[in-house]
Amino acid sequence: MSLTDDRRTTGDGADLGAADDPELVHEAPAPAPPPPAWRRVAAVALPPFVLGVGILAFWYFISYGILEERRRFLLRPPHQVIDKGFLDWDAFSTILGGLWSSTKVALMGLSIAIAIGMFLAIIMSQARMAERAIFPYMVTLQAIPILAIVPLISFWFGTGQTSRVVVCVIIALFPIIVNTLFGLQSAERGAHDLFTLHHANRLTRLRKLMFPAALPAIFAGLRISAGLSVIGAVVGDFFFGRGEVGIGQLLRRYANRLEGEELLAAVIMTSALGVVVFWTFGLLQTLVIGKWHEPGSGGR
Amino acid sequence: MTTTTTGSLAFDRIGMVFPDGTEAIRSVSFTVDRGEFVTVVGPSGCGKSTLLKIASGLLDPTSGAVVVDRDRLGYVFQDATLLPWRTVRRNVELLAELHGLPAKERHRLAADAIQMVGLEGFENHYPKSLSGGMRMRCSLARTLTLSPPVFLFDEPFGAVDEITREHLNEETQRLFQAEGFAGLFITHSISEAVFLSTRVLVMSARPGVLVAEFEIPFDYPRTPDLRFEPEFAKLSGEVSHALRGGHT
Ligand SMILES: Nc1ncnc2c1ncn2[C@@H]1O[C@H](COP(=O)(O)OP(=O)(O)O)[C@@H](O)[C@H]1O
Numbered sequence: 001m002s003l004t005d006d007r008r009t010t011g012d013g014a015d016l017g018a019a020d021d022p023e024l025v026h027e028a029p030a031p032a033p034p035p036p037a038w039r040r041v042a043a044v045a046l047p048p049f050v051l052g053v054g055i056l057a058f059w060y061f062i063s064y065g066i067l068e069e070r071r072r073f074l075l076r077p078p079h080q081v082i083d084k085g086f087l088d089w090d091a092f093s094t095i096l097g098g099l100w101s102s103t104k105v106a107l108m109g110l111s112i113a114i115a116i117g118m119f120l121a122i123i124m125s126q127a128r129m130a131e132r133a134i135f136p137y138m139v140t141l142q143a144i145p146i147l148a149i150v151p152l153i154s155f156w157f158g159t160g161q162t163s164r165v166v167v168c169v170i171i172a173l174f175p176i177i178v179n180t181l182f183g184l185q186s187a188e189r190g191a192h193d194l195f196t197l198h199h200a201n202r203l204t205r206l207r208k209l210m211f212p213a214a215l216p217a218i219f220a221g222l223r224i225s226a227g228l229s230v231i232g233a234v235v236g237d238f239f240f241g242r243g244e245v246g247i248g249q250l251l252r253r254y255a256n257r258l259e260g261e262e263l264l265a266a267v268i269m270t271s272a273l274g275v276v277v278f279w280t281f282g283l284l285q286t287l288v289i290g291k292w293h294e295p296g297s298g299g300r
Numbered sequence: 301m302t303t304t305t306t307g308s309l310a311f312d313r314i315g316m317v318f319p320d321g322t323e324a325i326r327s328v329s330f331t332v333d334r335g336e337f338v339t340v341v342g343p344s345g346c347g348k349s350t351l352l353k354i355a356s357g358l359l360d361p362t363s364g365a366v367v368v369d370r371d372r373l374g375y376v377f378q379d380a381t382l383l384p385w386r387t388v389r390r391n392v393e394l395l396a397e398l399h400g401l402p403a404k405e406r407h408r409l410a411a412d413a414i415q416m417v418g419l420e421g422f423e424n425h426y427p428k429s430l431s432g433g434m435r436m437r438c439s440l441a442r443t444l445t446l447s448p449p450v451f452l453f454d455e456p457f458g459a460v461d462e463i464t465r466e467h468l469n470e471e472t473q474r475l476f477q478a479e480g481f482a483g484l485f486i487t488h489s490i491s492e493a494v495f496l497s498t499r500v501l502v503m504s505a506r507p508g509v510l511v512a513e514f515e516i517p518f519d520y521p522r523t524p525d526l527r528f529e530p531e532f533a534k535l536s537g538e539v540s541h542a543l544r545g546g547h548t
């Protein structure tokens with residue numbers, strides 16, 4: 001007669017969803033035996049591997065089959081790129097140095113964008129008026145092509161590190177603001193009613209309801225902004241010549257000097273940086289909200 | 301229907317007209333005392349939820365007055381409204397936290413409440429891994445930590461399957477006996493209403509007015525088989541008749 005009866009079918013937490021619904025238990029199909037491990041690995045790894053081999057083959061084909069000797073500098077074959085771009089320590093350490101410099105710029109810009117973006121989003125979430133006032137400018141800022149304001153930035157901030165960081169901030173700001181604001185507004189109406197009933201003040205409501213509810217959206221924004229801040233760091237470095245040599249300047253230098261191997265190596269490393277940043281924030285997201293967040297359940 | 305303003309919860313000629321002109325409720329008066337479990341049934345959209353929102357202070361009525369002590373008001377919504385980032389235990393602790401109770405007290409209250417609704421062993425689960433019925437129980441436990449003298453339920457079991465609903469009805473009845481609160485319950489289900497209540501009120505379609513009142517004489521604890529007694533069927537029939545418009 002106790003309510004706990006309907007729980008007894010549940011041995012552990014694995015099929016909780018079915019615990020209250022005996023029919024579900026019967027309708028669940030018998031699980032197929034899992035395929036052997038090597039097949040699962042192969043299923044995931046094989047397609048990209050095959051495509052990779054194909055791309056390399058195509059690359060060789062262009063280098064040797066299409067380009068004559070005289071014009072081969074346009075696309076050096078893969079082994080020469082590895083040789084001169086990656087295995088030559090002088091060249092590779094220069095690339096790594098530039099990459100590190102740009103990474104620092106990107107992280108600095110991203111941190112500032114997060115601080116400003118979250119601050120503005122929180123302000124906007126607390127007062128409709130603030131949202132109405134700020135939002136149009138944010139959209140405008142977002143719509144300005146970054147190249148159009150590069151001259152202005154160098155006019156104001158010079159052509160050193162500061163300008164690079166400013167470019168990163170401008171480019172990374174919008175997704176953080178929009179996602180944080182959207183996230184803060186995503187808490188359920190019922191949960192708000194609950195907090196109202198129990199006389200929660202603004203700060204409590206923000207800390208215990210709106211902010212945790214916003215985390216999934218915030219992380220979605222972070223991933224986008226992190227990628228954008230890498231782009232911003234490279235673009236900024238490309239245009240601002242003074243100060244530390246970052247990857248953007250290297251890219252330009254290699255291109256000007258027709259150093260195809262180093263140029264390609266630098267491009268590949270820059271892409272790798274973008275991928276690593278994206279993965280890192282994905283991992284961070286899993287660590288922080290993976291335990292409770294149901295992907296696909298919207299902002300919550 | 302009485303128009304007294306005594307009792308744990310008293311509605312005195314409550315009327316509600318929303319700003320858009322929708323008249324949800326018209327002159328509703330009744331009281332609920334401690335040890336009473338009053339259920340309101342009515343067609344959907346007749347103002348039942350509005351009534352509870354007025355009782356809880358989430359909405360102000362446009363006319364009439366409510367008398368109730370809102371200090372530790374219990375209010376269970378139709379959705380469990382659990383916070384997905386909190387485990388069962390931390391969800392159950394939420395209200396005590398909002399009321400500023402010390403950690404030790406919170407833990408004790410939560411442990412007791414979790415035990416009362418039979419969720420032991422699931423304290424560290426997140427809502428996403430709970431079934432609908434278990435979420436509802438977690439929501440009940442959260443409210444129980446307050447030991448509310450007045451307990452409002454807004455169609456709490458509308459979204460769970462029939463079998464779970466019967467279980468939850470027995471559980472609610474047991475809690476009512478143990479705690480002796482003044483209960484105000486909203487439902488679509490006539491059998492749920494008759495099974496749980498000391499009194500059933502029937503509301504008409506919008507604008508909601510009370511059209512009938514039934515005393516339910518069965519002693520507690522009521523067993524599930526009560527639902528198949530002729531007396532139960534007769535009362536259910538009368539409620540159903542009143543609900544359909546009361547034309548004899
Ligand atoms: N904020 C509101 N503004 C205007 N109309 C509302 C509002 N809230 C509820 N209503 C209307 O009032 C009536 C009663 O609503 P409600 O109390 O939710 O009904 P129910 O009996 O189904 O719980 C409905 O017709 C609904 O559309």
Ligand SMILES: [Mg+2]
Pocket residue numbers: 348349350455
């Ligand atoms: Mg309702």
